[in-house]
Amino acid sequence: MSPKWLAMSILSRLFARQPDPREALRPLWNAIVAEARRPSWYTSGGAEDTVSGRFDMVSAIYSLVLIHMEKDSELVPDTALLTELFVHDMDGQLREFGINDVVVGKRIGKLMGATGGRMAAYKAGLAGDNATLADAVRRNVTLREGADPAVIANGLRAFSERLERTSANLLCSGEIAA
Numbered sequence: 001m002s003p004k005w006l007a008m009s010i011l012s013r014l015f016a017r018q019p020d021p022r023e024a025l026r027p028l029w030n031a032i033v034a035e036a037r038r039p040s041w042y043t044s045g046g047a048e049d050t051v052s053g054r055f056d057m058v059s060a061i062y063s064l065v066l067i068h069m070e071k072d073s074e075l076v077p078d079t080a081l082l083t084e085l086f087v088h089d090m091d092g093q094l095r096e097f098g099i100n101d102v103v104v105g106k107r108i109g110k111l112m113g114a115t116g117g118r119m120a121a122y123k124a125g126l127a128g129d130n131a132t133l134a135d136a137v138r139r140n141v142t143l144r145e146g147a148d149p150a151v152i153a154n155g156l157r158a159f160s161e162r163l164e165r166t167s168a169n170l171l172c173s174g175e176i177a178a
Contacts, residue, residue: 022081027174029085035159036061045155046147053142060141060156062086063119067126068163075168087112125153126160133157
């Protein structure tokens with residue numbers, strides 16, 4: 001082993017980039033976004049197909065996934081990584097809309113606060129009856145005029161039941177039970 005090779009080996013290990021641990025959860029994040037963009041939430045469900053309505057649905061699906069993950073000690077550490085993906089995505093979306101650097105941090109803080117409140121509302125709604133969950137939807141999803149929040153509430157409960165049937169490994173790989 002030459003000294004030059006040894007020095008290069010040590011340097012490459014010292015300065016090698018470690019894989020981003022969030023990337024292991026990228027498939028789950030992509031599955032959350034895909035679920036939130038499913039057309040039926042907007043057509044038959046009545047969510048408004050606007051920036052606000054789409055954010056509301058991403059927040060709802062993301063909240064249900066976090067609620068599920070918090071019940072599994074194996075998945076609890078991954079909730080922080082998934083939240084970082086959420087924040088990174090929202091940051092990128094705000095920048096695409098032309099929000100400047102000074103304001104992005106404040107907006108992200110507000111979005112995270114709102115998402116925390118929504119998560120609590122959905123957790124209570126899932127633990128309660130359909131009327132309680134429908135009320136959480138009414139307060140947290142931008143709906144088209146005349147839309148019945150119970151339709152989305154029923155869909156969210158069904159999605160939550162799918163999460164319950166999904167193993168930790170499949171969930172992290174973005175494969176949610178049918």
